[in-house]
Amino acid sequence: MTDEHTRAHLLKTASYEAAPEDVHRVLLLYSGGLDTSVMLKWIQDEYDAEVVTLTVNLGQPGEDYSVVEGKARQLGAVESFLVDAREEFAHEYVVPAIKANAIYGLGYPLFTALGRPLIAKLAVQYARRSGCDTIAHGCTGKGNDQVRIEATVATLAPELKIIAPVRGWQMGRDEEVAYARENGIPVKGGSEVAPYSIDDNLWGRSSEGRWIEDLDHAPDDDVFQLVTRPEEAPDEPETVTLEFERGVPVALNGERLEIVELLERVGEIGARHGVGIVDHIEDRIVGLKVRDIYEVPAAAIILPAHAELEKLVGTIHQNQFKPALDRQWAYLVYAGLWWEPLRGDLDAYMDSVNAQVTGTIGMKLYKGSARVVTRESPNAVYDEALASFGASGGLFSQQASPGFIELWSLQSRMAWRLRNG
Numbered sequence: 001m002t003d004e005h006t007r008a009h010l011l012k013t014a015s016y017e018a019a020p021e022d023v024h025r026v027l028l029l030y031s032g033g034l035d036t037s038v039m040l041k042w043i044q045d046e047y048d049a050e051v052v053t054l055t056v057n058l059g060q061p062g063e064d065y066s067v068v069e070g071k072a073r074q075l076g077a078v079e080s081f082l083v084d085a086r087e088e089f090a091h092e093y094v095v096p097a098i099k100a101n102a103i104y105g106l107g108y109p110l111f112t113a114l115g116r117p118l119i120a121k122l123a124v125q126y127a128r129r130s131g132c133d134t135i136a137h138g139c140t141g142k143g144n145d146q147v148r149i150e151a152t153v154a155t156l157a158p159e160l161k162i163i164a165p166v167r168g169w170q171m172g173r174d175e176e177v178a179y180a181r182e183n184g185i186p187v188k189g190g191s192e193v194a195p196y197s198i199d200d201n202l203w204g205r206s207s208e209g210r211w212i213e214d215l216d217h218a219p220d221d222d223v224f225q226l227v228t229r230p231e232e233a234p235d236e237p238e239t240v241t242l243e244f245e246r247g248v249p250v251a252l253n254g255e256r257l258e259i260v261e262l263l264e265r266v267g268e269i270g271a272r273h274g275v276g277i278v279d280h281i282e283d284r285i286v287g288l289k290v291r292d293i294y295e296v297p298a299a300a301i302i303l304p305a306h307a308e309l310e311k312l313v314g315t316i317h318q319n320q321f322k323p324a325l326d327r328q329w330a331y332l333v334y335a336g337l338w339w340e341p342l343r344g345d346l347d348a349y350m351d352s353v354n355a356q357v358t359g360t361i362g363m364k365l366y367k368g369s370a371r372v373v374t375r376e377s378p379n380a381v382y383d384e385a386l387a388s389f390g391a392s393g394g395l396f397s398q399q400a401s402p403g404f405i406e407l408w409s410l411q412s413r414m415a416w417r418l419r420n421g
């Protein structure tokens with residue numbers, strides 16, 4: 001590395017960024033991957049500081065946390081914490097997202113965006129508990145995650161400083177691998193093509209980088225590590241039922257499950273049937289437009305089921321109104337403003353509507369599709385006798401319809417005549 005490379009991080013733009021003299025003991029958000037492993041060593045050398053690591057389990061499939069912890073110690077961490085936050089993530093972050101039918105940009109169910117404020121909140125707790133003055137994360141300067149993490153830390157802990165070495169050090173992957181080799185940091189793989197950039201938790205998985213940046217390149221098969229490609233999925237469809245209570249999924253196929261297990265089980269079934277592949281163009285909050293490949297099997301089943309049930313129990317007016325608030329909720333969360341009071345205000349509305357969202361939805365899964373096939377709710381604003389084409393009577397008089405139409409269309413007819421009459 002040149003001097004220019006190593007010194008770029010000393011420039012400070014925001015009040016919460018650490019100056020070198022502020023940094024004595026750092027809490028590093030540690031994944032065990034290349035960036036944060038290089039960082040673990042680099043921070044010790046560059047700042048002459050102690051490093052405490054925090055690794056958060058949000059249900060990343062197949063992660064071996066004892067390996068991550070061992071690596072942290074081996075690279076000189078003075079303390080290493082591992083927190084299983086799956087319950088809190090599911091109850092306090094994913095459930096509100098379900099109640100808000102949360103999708104950003106028509107396709108992204110926000111799994112990363114939901115995870116970051118929790119990870120950053122835990123970073124604040126563990127930094128305070130272990131006497132750290134600074135929090136370090138491995139986000140680049142081009143993504144949304146830096147916004148989510150730093151906005152959280154700056155909101156919850158104004159006394160803590162932040163460093164984001166990847167943003168400043170300007171090492172490419174090759175230089176990082178070289179640095180790792182020089183410093184005895186184990187590197188998975190090696191100098192062959194850079195891997196996809198992956199982020200995942202129990203609500204989904206994203207891949208970025210490599211050919212994904214070429215918009216004209218249809219997905220290569222090897223990107224799909226979670227969801228079976230639809231063409232390989234079983235030839236037999238499978239119908240699952242999801243039961244909700246007050247907007248919260250509580251049972252799968254009649255079996256009551258704790259929320260984490262339910263999300264995992266729905267995800268497994270969906271993945272087997274090729275459900276939840278999204279090839280997404282996305283407007284990042286920092287201005288860039290990018291492409292992500294998402295694998296979101298649980299969300300691709302649960303969100304449509306929830307929306308269907310909500311539609312069944314809501315009135316026409318509620319059903320017309322809520323999507324605008326849903327969209328605002330998703331946008332706030334995407335944009336890193338989890339702690340913004342408007343999100344709490346919106347949640348109060350979501351909870352109010354969801355008080356009625358109890359019932360069961362059947363979803364038929366087949367080679368990549370998940371389709372609603374059955375609905376049942378004690379709160380459905382639905383009366384089969386009224387809806388059928390048969391006899392009129394009771395609350396609905398067909399004789400009243402012409403009068404309704406005359407009044408309903410009155411202003412529109414008058415306006416039309418003014419323009420065309």
Ligand code: ARG
Binds near residue numbers: 110143145197199
């Ligand atoms: N585009 C998504 C988001 O902004 C996923 C980001 C994945 N994060 C990552 N560090 N690879 O939330």
